[in-house]
Amino acid sequence: xxxxxxxPIQRERIRNIGVPIIDLSRKRSQVSDLIVKACEExxxxxxxxxxxxxxxxxxMEKEGLDFFAKSSLEKQKAGPPNPLGYGIKNIGFNGxxxxxxxxxxxxxxxxxxxxxxxxxxxxxxxxxxxNEYIEAVRDLAxxxxxxxxxxxxxxxxxxxxxxxxxVDSDSVMRLxxxxxxxxxxxxxxxxxxxxxxxxxxxxxxxxxxxxxxxxGLQISLEDGVWVPxxxxxxxxxxxxxxxxxxxTNGRFVSVRHRALANSYKxxxxxxxxxxxxxxxxISPLPELVTPQKPSLYRSxxxxxxxxxxxxxxxxxxxxxxxxxxxxxxxxxx
Ligand SMILES: C=C1C[C@]23C[C@@]1(O)CC[C@H]2[C@@]12CC[C@H](O)[C@@](C)(C(=O)O1)[C@H]2[C@@H]3C(=O)O
Ligand SMILES: O=C(O)CCC(=O)C(=O)O
Ligand SMILES: [Fe+2]
Numbered sequence: 412x413x414x415x416x417x418x419p420i421q422r423e424r425i426r427n428i429g430v431p432i433i434d435l436s437r438k439r440s441q442v443s444d445l446i447v448k449a450c451e452e453x454x455x456x457x458x459x460x461x462x463x464x465x466x467x468x469x470x471m472e473k474e475g476l477d478f479f480a481k482s483s484l485e486k487q488k489a490g491p492p493n494p495l496g497y498g499i500k501n502i503g504f505n506g507x508x509x510x511x512x513x514x515x516x517x518x519x520x521x522x523x524x525x526x527x528x529x530x531x532x533x534x535x536x537x538x539x540x541x542n543e544y545i546e547a548v549r550d551l552a553x554x555x556x557x558x559x560x561x562x563x564x565x566x567x568x569x570x571x572x573x574x575x576x577x578v579d580s581d582s583v584m585r586l587x588x589x590x591x592x593x594x595x596x597x598x599x600x601x602x603x604x605x606x607x608x609x610x611x612x613x614x615x616x617x618x619x620x621x622x623x624x625x626x627g628l629q630i631s632l633e634d635g636v637w638v639p640x641x642x643x644x645x646x647x648x649x650x651x652x653x654x655x656x657x658x659t660n661g662r663f664v665s666v667r668h669r670a671l672a673n674s675y676k677x678x679x680x681x682x683x684x685x686x687x688x689x690x691x692x693i694s695p696l697p698e699l700v701t702p703q704k705p706s707l708y709r710s711x712x713x714x715x716x717x718x719x720x721x722x723x724x725x726x727x728x729x730x731x732x733x734x735x736x737x738x739x740x741x742x743x744x
Pocket of ligand 2: 622680682
């Protein structure tokens with residue numbers, strides 16, 4: 412089946428009405444259809460009635476805020492990022508910069524318990540809260556991936572969630588803290604476009620982001636127009652990552668997005684990036700490859716993809732490096 416790209420009327424709809432909001436308490440077959448549609452059109456949607464308890468979200472948020480409230484000297488003890496750990500302004504290793512400070516953690520419980528010693532005065536409490544939060548968002552991510560598989564009519568409904576359920580999954584969790592504009596308002600005349608986290612797509616399979624009530628996240632439509640995603644602390648923003656674009660043979664789009672740091676209030680986002688184990692092979696699911704729609708991407712391991720990611724800049728289109736030769740020729744034609 413050829414999937415049409417959003418027409419001008421659909422583009423106007425997202426610009427005016429906003430991003431799709433999917434209520435996970437609705438009938439399962441309807442939910443899976445809505446998810447597939449949102450992933451094909453935008454690679455992005457919000458979920459409500461998601462089942463992650465308010466209590467664990469509040470406790471995770473408090474741990475994050477307590478960490479960022481520490482003195483710079485204290486925070487530096489959890490850095491510099493390698494890429495895990497505490498970082499400020501520098502993103503990755505290739506010169507990307509933003510108005511953000513962050514903590515990047517692996518989701519492996521052993522890694523969390525080791526890191527927490529340099530992050531919190533009560534490392535046992537910190538690791539318990541982070542592990543509990545990760546477990547809850549991982550379950551939600553798996554449920555969403557199963558709904559996607561159902562909506563795509565693939566044979567094995569767990570084929571996508573199995574990647575991130577694996578004990579060796581390379582999933583990571585990130586806390587981003589964006590400063591308020593209040594302090595330097597008088598100095599900066601370009602304050603309306605202060606970049607917190609620059610334009611990019613997420614390399615992993617699926618991203619689940621929850622933020623406080625401060626706006627900043629934006630997604631890019633195909634024509635390059637930026638659409639603001641209003642903050643909603645009760646919802647999770649879900650976006651398709653590069654690995655899922657490859658697994659779906661380009662049917663789902665890995666959305667380009669960014670975060671502005673324009674508000675008078677500080678913004679904090681908590682993001683789970685669901686990734687496969689390093690040795691896992693990513694190739695388009697056989698059901699999504701047909702003579703009319705041949706493989707767009709060659710098979711690669713997550714380790715290979717991660718290596719390419721870290722050798723490139725934030726805004727680079729790294730998935731292009733993994734296109735089949737035929738697809739590259741089509742691009743040139
Ligand atoms: C500049 C970079 C930071 C990043 C690795 C990269 O070389 C390119 C992708 C970046 C990104 C974006 C999504 C996630 O926040 C992240 C953890 C990831 O997996 O890819 C970051 C990387 C990072 O900050 O380490
Ligand atoms: O913090 C945000 O709102 C978005 C950051 C982001 O896209 C990322 O960390 O990959
Ligand atoms: Fe991102």
